[in-house]
Amino acid sequence: MSEEHDESVQEENGSQETITKVTGMYKDWFLDYASYVILERAVPAIEDGFKPVQRRIMHSMKDLDDGRYNKVANIVGHTMQYHPHGDASIADAMVQLGQKDLLIDTQGNWGNILTGDRAAASRYIEARLSKFALDVVYNPKITEWQASYDGRRREPINLPVMFPLLLAQGGEGIAVGLSTKILPHNFIELIDASVKHLKGKRFTLVPDFPTAGIADMTSYNDGLRGGKVRVRARISQRDKNTLVISEIPFGTTTSTLIDSILKANDKGKIKIKRIEDNTAAEVEILVYLPTGISPDKTIDALYAFTNCEVSISPLGCVIEDNKPFFVGVTEMLRRSTDNTVQLLKQELEIKLGEYEEQWHFASLERIFIENRIYRDIEEEETWEGVISAIDKGLKPFTTNLKRAVTEDDIVRLTEIRIKRISKFDIEKAQQKIDALEAQIAEVKHHLANLIDYSIAYFERLKKDYGNGKERKTEIRVFDDVDATKVVIRNTKLYVNREEGFVGTSLKRDEYVCDCSDIDDIIVFTQDGTMMVTKVDSKTFVGKNIIHVAVFKKKDKRTIYNMIYRDGKGGPSYVKRFAVTSITRDREYDLTNGNKNSVVWYFSANPNGEAEVVTILLRQAGSIKKLKWDLDFADILIKGRGSKGNLVTKYAIKRIELKEKGVSTLKPRKIWFDDTVQRLNVDGRGELIGEFRGEDRLLIITQSGLVKTIIPELTTHFDSDMIVLEKWIPKKPISAIYYDGEKERYYVKRFLIENEGKEESFISDHSDSQLEIVSTDWKPMADVEFTKERGKDRKPNMEVNLEEFIAIKGINALGNQLTKDKINQISLLEPLPYEPPKQVPADELEVVDEETLSGTDEINSSKASNNKSDDHNAGGSKGQGRLF
Numbered sequence: 001m002s003e004e005h006d007e008s009v010q011e012e013n014g015s016q017e018t019i020t021k022v023t024g025m026y027k028d029w030f031l032d033y034a035s036y037v038i039l040e041r042a043v044p045a046i047e048d049g050f051k052p053v054q055r056r057i058m059h060s061m062k063d064l065d066d067g068r069y070n071k072v073a074n075i076v077g078h079t080m081q082y083h084p085h086g087d088a089s090i091a092d093a094m095v096q097l098g099q100k101d102l103l104i105d106t107q108g109n110w111g112n113i114l115t116g117d118r119a120a121a122s123r124y125i126e127a128r129l130s131k132f133a134l135d136v137v138y139n140p141k142i143t144e145w146q147a148s149y150d151g152r153r154r155e156p157i158n159l160p161v162m163f164p165l166l167l168a169q170g171g172e173g174i175a176v177g178l179s180t181k182i183l184p185h186n187f188i189e190l191i192d193a194s195v196k197h198l199k200g201k202r203f204t205l206v207p208d209f210p211t212a213g214i215a216d217m218t219s220y221n222d223g224l225r226g227g228k229v230r231v232r233a234r235i236s237q238r239d240k241n242t243l244v245i246s247e248i249p250f251g252t253t254t255s256t257l258i259d260s261i262l263k264a265n266d267k268g269k270i271k272i273k274r275i276e277d278n279t280a281a282e283v284e285i286l287v288y289l290p291t292g293i294s295p296d297k298t299i300d301a302l303y304a305f306t307n308c309e310v311s312i313s314p315l316g317c318v319i320e321d322n323k324p325f326f327v328g329v330t331e332m333l334r335r336s337t338d339n340t341v342q343l344l345k346q347e348l349e350i351k352l353g354e355y356e357e358q359w360h361f362a363s364l365e366r367i368f369i370e371n372r373i374y375r376d377i378e379e380e381e382t383w384e385g386v387i388s389a390i391d392k393g394l395k396p397f398t399t400n401l402k403r404a405v406t407e408d409d410i411v412r413l414t415e416i417r418i419k420r421i422s423k424f425d426i427e428k429a430q431q432k433i434d435a436l437e438a439q440i441a442e443v444k445h446h447l448a449n450l451i452d453y454s455i456a457y458f459e460r461l462k463k464d465y466g467n468g469k470e471r472k473t474e475i476r477v478f479d480d481v482d483a484t485k486v487v488i489r490n491t492k493l494y495v496n497r498e499e500g501f502v503g504t505s506l507k508r509d510e511y512v513c514d515c516s517d518i519d520d521i522i523v524f525t526q527d528g529t530m531m532v533t534k535v536d537s538k539t540f541v542g543k544n545i546i547h548v549a550v551f552k553k554k555d556k557r558t559i560y561n562m563i564y565r566d567g568k569g570g571p572s573y574v575k576r577f578a579v580t581s582i583t584r585d586r587e588y589d590l591t592n593g594n595k596n597s598v599v600w601y602f603s604a605n606p607n608g609e610a611e612v613v614t615i616l617l618r619q620a621g622s623i624k625k626l627k628w629d630l631d632f633a634d635i636l637i638k639g640r641g642s643k644g645n646l647v648t649k650y651a652i653k654r655i656e657l658k659e660k661g662v663s664t665l666k667p668r669k670i671w672f673d674d675t676v677q678r679l680n681v682d683g684r685g686e687l688i689g690e691f692r693g694e695d696r697l698l699i700i701t702q703s704g705l706v707k708t709i710i711p712e713l714t715t716h717f718d719s720d721m722i723v724l725e726k727w728i729p730k731k732p733i734s735a736i737y738y739d740g741e742k743e744r745y746y747v748k749r750f751l752i753e754n755e756g757k758e759e760s761f762i763s764d765h766s767d768s769q770l771e772i773v774s775t776d777w778k779p780m781a782d783v784e785f786t787k788e789r790g791k792d793r794k795p796n797m798e799v800n801l802e803e804f805i806a807i808k809g810i811n812a813l814g815n816q817l818t819k820d821k822i823n824q825i826s827l828l829e830p831l832p833y834e835p836p837k838q839v840p841a842d843e844l845e846v847v848d849e850e851t852l853s854g855t856d857e858i859n860s861s862k863a864s865n866n867k868s869d870d871h872n873a874g875g876s877k878g879q880g881r882l883f
Contacts, residue, residue: 034176038324042173043180046318046325046335047158048137049166051173053093056082058103059155061129062138069107069126076122084149091122100169100184100210103133113210114283116253132465136163142346160343163461164190164336166318167205167329178324180317182223183207183250185329187469191462194337198455205329207314209250209473211283216478222328223314230478233257233308237295237716238286241273243302245285249310250473254279260307261287268490268516269305270298293488296716300486309481341454345447352443359436360402361412362429367397368413369424377414386414479676484553486714489514493521493535497545500525503538515550522551522579528564528591528599530640532582542587546602554580557665559608560640561632563601563647563655567594572652574630575644576610576637592643601655607693608637608665612658618651633664667692670711672724679713689726696755698727704737704762704770706810708755723775727752733761734774734801736781736817736825740767745822747799748814749807761810776830778802786821794820798828 044051050058060079064070076090083090098104099113108125111118119125129137137159145154170184186208193203206217207229214232221227234247248257254277264270271293276286289298302308316327327335368374373393377386390410398405446453493515494506502512502521515521519535526544532551533539552558556578563574573592582588591597601613610633617626635645672678673685688697688711696708697715700723708727709715717724734749741763750761762768772781779801787793797818805815 038175038178039319039322042175043178043317043319043324044166044171044173044182045158046166046320046327046332047339048161049164049169049171049336050159050161051093051171053079053083053085053090054097055159056155057090057094057097058129058133058137058159061104061127065129065134067128069105069128072122072125072127075127081153082148082155087122094122094127095119097169098127102165102169102187103130103137104128105130114248114254115279116255132461135464136165136461137161139343139347141350142343162340162343162457164194164333166336167332170207175324178317179315181313181315182318182329182332183229183312183314184209186471188462188466189471190333191458191466193333194340194458195455197334197337198341198451198458203330203333205333206475207250207473208471211250211252212247212472212474213249214247214474214476217475218477220314222330223316223332224328225315225326227314229312229314231310231312231473232303232478234474235299235302235308236718237299240295241289241291241293243287243289243295243298245287245308246283248283249307251310251312252307254283254285257307258285261302264301264305267305269487270301271488271490272298294714296712296714297486299716300481300714301483301488304481304483304486337454340457341450344454344457345450348443348447348450348453352440352447355436355440355443356402359433359440361409362433362436363401364394364398364405364409364413365416366426366429366433367394368416369421370426370429371397374413374416374421387411390414476677477675479673479678479680482553484516484519487516487518489516489519489550491515491517491535493548493550495545495548498543500543500545501538501540502533502545502548503536505537512548513550520551520553520584521548523548524560524590524599524602526599528562528589528597530579530588530590531585532579533585546599547604549604551579551582556580557607557668559605559610559637559665561601561603561605561611561635562590562599562644563613563630563652564591564597564599564644565652566592566597568596569651570594570597571649572600572647573644574632574635574647575642576632576635577640577642578637579640588640590640600652605663607663610635610661610664612661614656614658615647616653616656617648618653620651623650629658631661633661637664663692666690667695677717679711679715681713688724691726696727698723698725698752698775700733700773700775702770704735704760704768705758706733706752706761707758708752710756723773725775731775731777732807734776734779735761735814736771736773736801737762737814738767738769738771739763739813740765740769744819745771745817745825746814747801747805747817748812749801749805750810750812751807753810759810763813771825772827774801774827774830777833778831780828780830782826782828783818783822784824784826785818786823788821800831802831 040052042051044054048055057075057079059082060075061070064075064078072091072094073087076087076094079090079094080087094104095110098106098110098119105128106125107127109120110125139160142160144157146157147153148155164185166182167185167190168187171180171182173180184207185205189205189208193205196203205222206220207215209215209231212234214234216230216232219228219230231249231251233245233249236244236246238244245257248254258275258277261270261272261275265272271290273288273290275288278284278286287298287302289295316329316332318325318327318332368390371393373390376389376393380386380389387407387410390413391405394405394410491504491514492507493502493504493512494509495502495512496506496509501509502523504515504517515535517535520532521535522530522532523541523545524530524547525542526546527542529542531541533541559576559578561574561576563572565572570592575590577590591599603611605611610631612629612631614627614629617623619626630647667690668681669683669690670688671680671683671685672688673680675685679688689695691711695711697711698706698708699717699721700706701718702720702722729751732749732751734747736745736747738745739762748761752759762770774781781799781801783797783799785794785796799817808814
């Protein structure tokens, strides 16, 4: 719209207001602001790894550097000559640099990254450049300079950093329209990676955090967008009622961690008694548990519901050629290393030029004095004549010089003092020239072998500064924590069976079980429908509920036994099935789909139990058999959609439970995955064995502790565990240990008498230690003796531990092994032994878990009373309901 048209409109409307378009101005100004924030504030440069404020702080510290500490307030004030912002932003940036403990040598209270405590005011704390910073960050001769913001001083465009500093320190910033999050990496690993790159080898980089912790780097994705790092606190069990958090995840503090634990406790996700923060130089948070709460489940719950596990999403964004550039950490390191090589080359070339210039003038000086050319100027009366005379006198001797003699060279010769000429020593002058020639040759050799020189440079950095910079964060693959398995179930679930409601607010109705607000519940109704829904205060699921329970995903061991009538007057069928996966809030019809179907009998069996029921028919017509038994063990487990086996085509009067049954599933196979240090039933790692309900695991640690536990998949294991196997109660444990008090080696054999109790089987002296332990029936040990001075070494002794000592109590001292000094004890192959024969597990099995997915019908003729004695033994946890 033109201005003339605007004015005419205003005149017609009688308005005196004017309209000013700001579109172009807004667009330009916003773009300028966005560019400024990206380039000058938030994102580091790839060349030196610094943001502008950090670069200006480092430059100011170099300006002020005299080897002594400076007040941070003084450094901040000096930095304001280069940085056009307030002192608070500069001080904060400097504290962050100082806390990374690499470039700045700090003194005073600089805060605590573990607790989140802030640093003292800048007038109270002091700083100076570290030796590492002076070594790798500065070289004015190869630095490019620019005018400061007010033009009064000059500042570096980029500092000549000869180290992958950005990856070592990490960097984080939020700009306009983009952000960056580069995680810190290990100092030594970065140097090793740089050396590998220079040698043409492949390398891999993963973060290392100053707060330590445990991290899963599987999805790191080279630090690019879409990557993820899972970091966990290090939690250990001090005793059965106390957990200790000794390391925290990166990005958290002890305060935020404790707050998240208290919040989870208030919401009922976990249950703790109290929490205590003893953090000083090292993290120590004590979590006290109420009696009866599982420490292993609580550890998993802490990972699932608190900041004891955090997920960090890296995003590699840097400034290159005044533009944002998204790049992975591998490419960052390559570019940094290549940049270091070029900086080293420039440094060598400058040094070579300086040496050659020194050699040139030293040679000229020697010619000038040795040939007494200075006498040629005695009769000259003008400056031009002096220059000409010296030039003429030098010409016969300058053939071996590396460049032509200039007037500036001659002027420098005229500035030599008479005293120096009179004390000139030809031999010393030649020695100086020879030394310079050696330095020139050395520099030329380095330039000719620049890669080898660069590798030596990185290895020197590692030697000089790598001490104490070993990896802090442990790399481990995490096993996902199933929140539903570790949440504390502190809410009660109720059911109104007739009206069809379930929920936590129906306190006047029938109590079902304890649950949590993240649980799913599974419901079966008398018309043969099934639904899974989330726990809520009150939910309608269908009238005439016959079974309700907390639903476990992928549960193959809970088997449902069901007899139903198909339609109003149709035949009755029997089926067994598991429910492993569903769509939440969807109704599933478990019958054949005909209207007015009804469930006669239903039971839920947590371990696949198969009971025997009695079928009673109504008297009608010429039916001869009105009563018979049906054994669910004869029915194959199939999918929930299967029709089932025919029971009878006649009307059923009622069904009665005759006797409970035993499990028809195989013993559960359990594996131990050493990578994640967890038990599993998925076939990962080493097979531990097949376990029934009463079977236990045997655990022995290097510290001489032994215990048996029920094999729960949530169990955590100590790092010094040396034995993990299925426990055979009558199988003895043999051990040789050193008693610190008696300073002797002892042999003992014992059985575990207290199931579930952790006991020590070596003496509690601080010097006592376990040498070997064996769970073989007939273990053999080899004893190597120490050679005594002036004597031949005593031959090794083989010890049959079974014959050496009888089985005694776990607290017995044992028998002394020998009085001679021992150098080493090692286990040999055990003697052959046939343990007592047991009934193979296969002979007790009826059906395998792998058959749960079948859908075909089976022949109903098997539904007869032929239950074996094996299946009559034992009881069932499943509860049947009769209708």
